[in-house]
Amino acid sequence: MTAGWKRAFFTLTITGATLLLVFPVAWMVLTALRPASGVFYVHRGTEFTLANFAEALAKPEMKAAFFNSAFIATFATIFSLAVTITSGYMLSRFQGRASSLWFGLIYLFRCIPYISWVIPLYLLTQWLGILDTYLGLLLPHIAIHICFFSWIMKGFFDGISPEAEYAAYIDGCSRWGAFFRIALPMATPGIVALGILSWLYTWNEFLFALILTGSRTSMLTVRMAQFVHETGIEWHLMSATAVMAIGPALIVTLFAQEYVVKGLKV
Amino acid sequence: MNRRRFLGLTGGTLAVGLGAPAIGRAQSMELKIGYMPHPIHENSIKWMKLWAAEHKVNLTPVPTSYEVYVEKMTANLTSRGGQYDVIWHNDDWGQLWGRYLEPVDDVPAIKKMNRFLYEPPFVWEGKDTGVAFVETIGTFFYRTDLLKESEFPKNWDDFVKTSQRLQKDGKVKWGFAGGMKYPHGWFTFFWSLWANGGDLMMPLHERRNEELAKAGWKATIDSPEAVQAVEFWWDNIKTHKIAPPGQPGYSRDDANAIFMAGDAAITMADTTLYGKFNDPKQSKVAGKISVASFPMGPRAKFKSIAWRDAWAWAIPIHVDSAKKKAAKDLLNWINLNEEAQVDLWKATGGFPPNEEVQKKLIQSDPVFRKFRAATVESEKIIHGAYYFPRWPEFFATGIDHMVKAVTGPRDGIKAALAEGSKKMSEIAARA
Amino acid sequence: MPRRRGFGERERFMLALILPAFAILIAFQIVPILIGANASFRRWSLFNPEKAFVGLENYARILGDPIFYGTVLPNTFLFMFASVTAGLLSGLGLALLLNRRFRGERIARTAVLLPLMVPPVVAAIMVTWMFNDQFGVVNAVLTALGLEPIPWLISRWTSLGIVILTDVWLWTPWFTILILAALQTLPAEPHEAARIDGAGAWPLFRNITLPLLRPVLMVCITIRLIDAFRVFDIVWTITKGGPARSTEVFSIYAYKQAFVYLNFDLGSAASLIGAGIIMVVGAVLYKALSYAVEVSR
Incomplete structure (x- = not known):
């Protein structure tokens, strides 16, 4: 193959792949722009409107859902990173019974399907009196991440040579000091990248949001699904909300895209 | 809706609705309504809010997705969670929930409804456990x-x-x-x-x-x-x-x-x-x-x-007695309120369960007459579900x-x- | 180390590192799972928690259910292998394509990440809509090409195909960014040396790039296999396990037992059986992973 053909092939493949990945989202945008009666045949007709966005946003519960989702996603990310950084560090820096026991536990509970603990979790949060509160959503969402994140964090710290920490010990630095001043800064790019994934995960999460929320803490994904699952066939409103929901996610991703690509080395 | 008109509509049966002590205590009472977001429920809640405002009750509607409604509500009832004071109750869940629901035989409005709606779906150990708010046909x-x-x-x-x-x-x-x-x-x-x-x-x-x-x-x-x-x-x-x-x-x-x-x-x-x-x-x-x-x-x-079946509102048995009483008053009121009953029909196409109102609608509304003829006036009427656990x-x-x-x-x-x-x-x- | 290693000092530090995570894990995962495990040994329906102890009866019921071993497990493994393989291959391909400078690179990279920003349940609703037999764009295209429209969701294989396609769409970007991140940290020397030796593109990839990527690929594969085994939202949204239970996967089966049939006991038993299966499959894979990493060093 000549260089020219190679380039054409490359351009074609990358364009094709990009289009395939973008198409469902583009279709969603198109659906969001169609009036209610034009939503049946999205590909026919030329009526377009922005009214769906206004109609979806006009519902007070929708604004609350945007806020709740952003709030839970942000704080679940912060707290789950906070507790798993140390846990991953422990897994990476210490060998022995305790460490392999902890890793075994993490692996074990990573494998258990969500549906087997969500109903007991509902009963538990209800019993604790935190059902339908931010706390009652945050804690389970942190719990979701503990196994996976500890595992990945271990990888981050494995990639950082412990020599610098040993040197710090010799200089009289404490274990905590070495962890905070040496290891943590070096792992930061990876941690930020993981944070983005975590934020997106919680922003997009459905099953826990469905079961563990009530009126006070309703989440965006559940509200969106309701347009189609409950009030029937309001695909236009569902799409409009979904398009708006991509907004914050897009900002988060664009903002940290460099981190995501550079930071994630497992 | 003012108190006088309300009185006129509900008549003598409503020593209940006006029970002075209940209203006195209702100053800061909250009633939490568990429902699924659906035009019928929303219509009913719209009217409940009117009643609540008049009786200084805080009404808090708590929507739950249909997909998980039965399991969440069931888990809630069996664990005596106390999340709700009034819940949506569908005819075919009658036997799942019977033992966890307050008997509501003493709500007078039930007498105005067709008995067929209640037996057997909403009857548990001889007592009614729900107050219908729409017929589903x-x-x-x-x-x-x-x-x-x-x-x-x-x-x-x-x-x-x-x-x-x-x-x-x-x-x-x-x-x-x-x-x-x-x-x-x-x-x-x-x-x-x-x-x-x-x-x-x-x-x-x-x-x-x-x-x-x-x-x-x-x-x-x-x-x-x-x-x-x-x-x-x-x-x-x-x-x-x-x-x-x-x-x-x-x-x-x-x-x-x-x-x-x-x-x-x-x-x-x-x-x-x-x-x-x-x-x-x-x-x-x-x-x-x-x-x-x-x-x-x-x-x-x-x-x-x-x-011919119905959707009902029900009251969990572990709700405290003052709230139970207020909830019953509310459910009685909404079914005796002609304006609310007619509005339900006009806005959604659902039959209001109060048969006196239905009779009036047959006189005044040709569309309703047609709906009746196509459905409940059939030769044989059956229930659309069964009622075992x-x-x-x-x-x-x-x-x-x-x-x-x-x-x-x-x-x-x-x-x-x-x-x-x-x-x-x-x-x-x-x- | 200058500091005297006092008895338990190291252990205290280790404990402090994992304590917050451990506490939350116990309270909000382990305790609920134990409640569920307890239910799996009892007669416990959601509407009537009588809780009589029945031993392994529930487990026997699940393992003896022809739908479980005849439909659910084959579907689950098919889904798991098909969607992880397809996601891995397309993710790897895209990462290799994106691992260079070109015009529109930033746009392409952002576009590739787009599926990560769509909630799986919304993606599934959109896919159902696109494959709708009357209004869907896919059948509109088929009709425009002069072909018969296809009722996608009334046969097992087309339904499963759509579910797998959706999963691949959702997870390709995940593979892409992880592999891309690894590609960018690969040492340049082996590539340059091989190129000087005149190696072609394929041998270069096969002999140099792939071995260097092996650790990250194995971690990705293990994590995705476990997740694919437990897939729930997209299958529930697109097929609900239908038509006639023919596309039920393991999570749907357990969910239906607990949530639709209200058999909390059977649902718990089913999910623990599934957890056991994936633990064994995952552990075997994890051993293979460690071994492969050792070999590649």
Whole structure:
């Protein structure tokens, strides 16, 4: 193959792949722009409107859902990173019974399907009196991440040579000091990248949001699904909300895209 | 609505509603309403809010998605969670929740309703456990621009021929579209089974658990009537092509979309969808629809048949007594309030359960008269579900086997239904 | 180390590192799972928690259910292998394509990440809509090409195909960014040396790039296999396990037992059986991973 053909092939493949990945989202945008009666045949007709966005946003519960989702996603990310950084560090820096026991536990509970603990979790949060509160959503969402994140964090710290920490010990630095001043800064790019994934995960999460929320803490994904699952066939409103929901996610991703690509080395 | 008018409407029965101590204590009382977001519930809650404002009660509606409504509410009731003071209660959950619900026999408005709605669905150990707020009744919707009232098919042959004629003339894409897959089998399989003189269990049309137990919990979706009903759908889809080939995968919403897009001449749905079908913003057939009764099958035992059930509000038994009393007052008020009852009908197409109001509507509203004639004035009225605890699994298993039968080869229908019947009988008999 | 290693000092530090995570894990995962495990040994329906101890009866019921071993497990493994393989291959391909400078690179990278920003349940609703037999764009295209429209969701294989396609769409970007991140940290020397030796593109990839990527690929594969085994939202949204239970995967089966049939006992037993299966499959894979990493060093 000549260089020219190679380039054409490359351009074609990358364009094709990009289009395939973008198409469902583009279709969603198109659906969001169609009036209610034009939503049946999205590909026919030329009526377009922005009214769906206004109609979806006009519902007070929708604004609350945007806020709740952003709030839970942000704080679940912060707290789950906070507790798993140390846990991953422990897994990476210490060998022995305790460490392999902890890793075994993490692996074990990573494998258990969500549906087997969500109903007991509902009963538990209800019993604790935190059902339908931010706390009652945050804690389970942190719990979701503990196994996976500890595992990945271990990888981050494995990639950082412990020599610098040993040197710090010799200089009289404490274990905590070495962890905070040496290891943590070096792992930061990876941690930020993981944070983005975590934020997106919680922003997009459905099953826990469905079961563990009530009126006070309703989440965006559940509200969106309701347009189609409950009030029937309001695909236009569902799409409009979904398009708006991509907004914050897009900002988060664009903002940290460099981190995501550079930071994630497992 | 002012207090005087309220008094006038509710009359002497309402020592309850005005119980001074209750109002005195109600200053800071909160009533939490568990419901699913649906136009009917929202209409009812709209009126509840009026009452609440007048009685200085804080009303907090707590919506729960339909998909998880039963399991969340069940978990809540069994663990005495205290999340709700009033909850939405569907007829076919009667036996799941009976022991966890406050008896509401002392709500006077129930006397104004049809007893059929309550027995057996909402009766637990001899007491009513829910106060109906709408009747849920299935009916046929058809396009008046395609069919005259007299042309609506009376039997299955007619149904096929009429559909084929409309399709051949290029007037409409499909004669009929209806929901088929779990949990929407009512809108195809079940109505045809009942219109063909069959039923899901024996004895025919029996819904009392004692009698079903005596008959050995015998499911009958392999009866000749049922096999014929499934064959009817197989033919409609594959031979006559009057229903879309994807129909076995349709939920109620998929079928409603086809009707609202103007692509089906006839559909089957709850009367409560009338509001949506008739809304020009959402529906292309708005203003061009009417209702009719079931086209009857070849083995029909009655001239016409329909089901009649209700959605109710119920009060969890562990709610404290002051709140229970307030909730009962509220539910009584909303059912005796003529304005609220008429509004429910006008806004949604749902029948208000107060029969005195229904009588007035028959006089004043020709559309309501037509709806009544197409449904509850049928020769035979049955319940659309059964009321034993294993019903959810029984129901899902039945629909799954009917879908299996209708998507398989035609000569395999009987075997698939026999297999389903066997499993359903086992499920119903399980303690 | 200058500091005297006092008895338990190291252990105290280790404990402090994992304590917050451990506490939350116990309270909000382990305790609920134990409640569920307890239910799996009892007769416990959601509407009537009588809680009589029945031993392994529930487990026997699940393992003896022809739908479980005849439909659910084959579907689950098919889904798991098909969607992880397809996601891995397309993710790897895209990462290799994106691992260079070109015009529109930033746009392409952002576009590739787009599926990560769509909630799986919304993606599934959109896919159902696109494959709708009457209104869907896919059948519109088929009709425009003069072909018969296909009722996608009434047969087992087309339904499963759509579910797998959706999963691949959702997870390709995940593979892409992880592999891309690894590609960018690979040492340049082996590539340059091989190129000087005149190696072609394929041998270069096969002999140099792939071995260097092996650790990250194995971690990705293990994590995705476990997740694919437990897939729930997209299958529930697109097929609900239908038509007639033919596309049920393991999570749907357990969910239906617990949530639709209200058999909390059977649902719990089913999910623990599934957890056991994936633990064994995952552990075997994890051993293979460690071994492969050792070999590749």
